[in-house]
Amino acid sequence: MTVQVEVPQQQRVEGLARDFALMRRRRMMSLDHGVTVAALAEGHSDALSRSGIVRRDLRRSFGKATGVARGVPLTVRLRLVSANSGRPLAGHALYLWHADRDGAYSLHSPGLAERNYLRGIQVTDEGGWVTFSTIFPGAHDGRWPHLHVENLAGPVVQVALPGDACATAYGAPGYEQSATHLALATPVTEDGGELTMATVTGDLARGLAATRTISI
16 A cells, blocks of 8 residues: 655654654663764764664664563564656665554653653665564544654655454453553544554464555
8 A cells, every 4th residue: 555645834843853862862872972863864873873773673662661562473574666667765764753542652751751662663675665563652632543754854654554463453352451442442543544554464363464555
């Protein structure tokens, strides 16, 4: 599946620039003072690696932060392609972040200021692919369950998860609050637009896998 991404200006307040500043201020990362968000956006692999944020497995906090996110295992596979040619885009840093099984966000939600799990960066390979190991996100505040994906050189997109997959995941222990929130959620964006939906396969025994192609 492919989606043409157009990014509203208000989305720019989210993403790595905001989170990077918080983590620097809270001394969570192993970074030299000269490393900037601009360096990360340009895909400087040494700076990205030193930060600790470049990782496939998002379930544990990194750097000096603490905590582990528990929940139904979810593999996220994203492919970045050109909107003009359809060809895969290699060498792009993608920042993925999402809520925990209670619908709360590390760094930002009450009680989670010293956690930075469920967020990380991977660089697209020659086929345009990145893969993350994480947990199935919870629902919160009437919002449909989703993943945030930021291309550090450009747009941010929210990738939603299908209702049947959410119902499956929310039947697992620990997701009771999210099951309640899902019943009140509507599958639309914050401004009422259509959600970009992932394809989800698998089951609770083997874990779930979400796949989506993003066109920019």
